[in-house]
Amino acid sequence: MSSAEAAVPQAQWWHSFYGGLQKMGRSLQLPVAVLPAAGILNRLGQPDVFGKDGLGWNNVAKVFAAAGGALLDSSLGLPMLFCIGVAIGMAKKADGSTALAAVVGFLVYYNVLRAFPEACKAPTVLVGNQCIDYASLKAAAATYQNPGVLGGILIGLMSAWLWVRFHRTKLVDWLGFFNGRRLVPMITALVGMLFACLSVWVWPPIGDGMTSFGQWLSDLGSWGSGIFGVANRALLLVGMHQLLNTFLWFQFGEFTKADGSIVHGDIPRFLAGDPTAGQFTSGFFPIMMFALPAAALAIAHSAKPHRRKEIYGLMTSVALTSFVTGVTEPIEYSFAYVVPALFAVHAVLTGVSMAVTWALGVHAGFTFSAGLIDYVINWGLATKPWLIMPIGLCFAVVYYAMFRFIIIKFNLKTPGREDEDEVEDVTKA
DSSP states (O other), rough: OOOHHHHHHHHHHHHHHHHHHHHHHHHHHHHHTTTHHHHHHHHTTTTTTTTTTOOOOOOHHHHHHHHHHHOTTTTHHHHHHHHHHHHHHHTTTHHHHHHHHHHHHHHHHHHTTTSSOOOOTTTTTTTTTEETTTTTEEEEEEBBBBOOOHHHHHHHHHHHHHHHTTTTOOOGGGGGGOOOGGHHHHHHHHHHHHHHHHHHHHHHHHHHHHHHHHHHHTTHHHHHHHHHHHHHHHHHHHTTHHHHHHOOHHHHHHHHEEEEEEEESHHHHTTTOOOTTOOTTTTHIIIIIIIIIHHHHHHHSSSSSGGHHHHHHHHHHHHHHHHHHHOOHHHHHHHHHTTTHHHHHHHHHHHHHHHHHHHOOOOOOOOOOHHHHHHHHHHHGGGGGGGGHHHHHHHHHHHHHHHHHHHHHHTTTTOOOSOOGGOOTTTOO
């Protein structure tokens, strides 16, 4: 076999693998899209809104807090959301039976994990699902091996594969009732049970390793925030930034709430009132609300005169989207693949924003993205949120100046500067 022939299967393997990772990244967007609802409900249930320090509607606050907490629960709610989202996103031609199979598999997996509580620390002893200290007459909930969101993602992947593999399977006639889609949840339940047993055994070293990585980034302080910011934007190019986000945003770290429940992840901890949370979210606000809209303005100003009006309309739209909602892909993709050098500058500056914001003591978080909506809703939970505005304005000036200079100096083909033969005539069929 020639070297060229050998390279073909290798290239096909790589493209399939890369395409699968991109599909996985898109699948993770589905459960993430649910989080704004969870964040709003949770925020309304806080003491300073409907609670004792706000309107004084304590029972109403309890309802909203419980509703939002159900979705943000790092042991059950969040993992199940990611499980269902990944199962639907990764299965070809998925339908309701795909989600049902994922739920069945996850619930079996979750309850098997809870059948094996970890040993209690002395002087407490394990009784049922409680660690009891008979000397002080105090009790606390037992802890369990819990892969959290990662476990939900893996169950979702297995559910998607099992659904694709077996949803058209036909059994013998006397078992015909369980053909196809009815068979998949039964298989998924068995797989969920086996996976839970495996997790009880193998998760401790894996979980310790991932926690050590997150702790290493966290211990670096502003440098750790900066490294995360650069990596987050770099992975956006291939649609895999959510794979990096998932652990740090939804699983790393823990915070004990006033009611004794424990939440994990930078975002849930922030929403639960952890004053140390926000290391991996705060620095996105200056970029998404100020810097990228300024970059969009620089691109519009750099367009050729006869196309400037057209590009102004386009860039104003995407800039407002970024500022209000924190959805930045329309701006970033307008130059990322056309002018990779600009995106490299953007990735580095995002890291700088993450580092500067955290170094100045800004602790801010979001449920969906770092736009105006999350900024306003979560103002009362944040530390020094007002600093985001001057920091953001400084980055806006830097972004505008650097983008405008680089585009003009190197004659980069950003939107509105393409050669005339490259501009599509949309009036032609």
